[in-house]
Amino acid sequence: MKAVILAAGYGTRLNRDLQNDSSGHFKHLCGIPKPLLPVGNKALISHWMSAIEKIDCIDEVYVITNDLYYVKFEEWAKEFQLVKVLNDGTRSNEERLGAVACLQLAITQFNINDHVLVLGGDTLFYEDFSLSVVLARFTELQSINCDNNLVLSYLCKDEAETTKFGILETDEEFQVTAFKEKPNSTETTSRRANSPLEEKDAPGHYLLWVYSRKPVFVHHVSGRFDVGNLPSYIDCTKYFQRHGDE
Structure with a gap:
């Protein structure tokens, strides 16, 4: 089985919230792609890798991102042997391919002929998942x-x-x-x-x-966190601080 993590979004709502945040507590997160945001003691996407690495049948993980964030994901991926990062070639939200086209690009680029586990790179589930x-x-x-x-x-x-x-x-x-x-x-x-x-x-x-x-x-x-703006990010981080970094 292959895993495809969709991580090519530009986080426009979240970045707008971060820039407008009057508290100043979150300014340091500006420019970080949503899957790489810190949630507990690791990046959001690393929570998925912690789960995937326990599954023997998943032998490759393809993370598809955009050209703007490609280098950041390449740096992150050095920690994981299973991960390959794919650049979709876009550099702005207006150019983005969208989730379905990104999935098709990954399947074509890596010639995937296997079962596919598709994950949203900005989504986490509750601890009972x-x-x-x-x-x-x-x-x-x-x-x-x-x-x-x-x-x-x-x-x-x-x-x-x-x-x-x-x-x-x-x-x-x-x-x-x-x-x-x-x-x-x-x-x-x-x-x-x-x-x-x-x-x-x-x-x-x-x-x-x-x-x-x-x-x-x-x-x-039972439920999920879809990190799309600052309030949802805050809710997600608070939850994982309370429940641990499983």
Whole structure:
């Protein structure tokens, strides 16, 4: 199995927050790509590497970033034997390829013909998350049908959140039967949140394409941190300070 970590974003909202922060406590983070931000005693993306290095079936990790941050990721990657860094060639947010195109670039560039674990480089899950449990479930699904896929989702915190995310509807076997884009809570009984569809950074588009062609099953996680702005970064760091750097 190969792991692809998507890390080619420019963090425009976060950098804007950092530049406008009146406290002065976070100015030193300006210009650091989100996956390399310190969370506890290591970079955010290094939390993923700590989990990946415990999984024997993952033999290579491809991190795709942009030309602006390529050198920073190359320096970070020296610590990890499994990691190869790919430069997508862009240097601004307006040029960015987006999540799906970056994934395709990695698959093409490295000629990947294997199962692929796709991770967002600016996302971490709560402490009860276990990568080994997720991969065990994937292996189980593959033993039933080699076309089966597995996606992570979590339950909305309240009714209003359905309008913020893509919502997955599933059957009794937790197979995805529909994907609704930011529906009103009255339009669906499901509260299983997933990435919303956006113009470029759109893993939801890929999921929408896949589930209509291949079986996609849901694995529940209790929650996640998607570091997109300063408040979400602060929440993430506080959480891992409380719960340790697992």
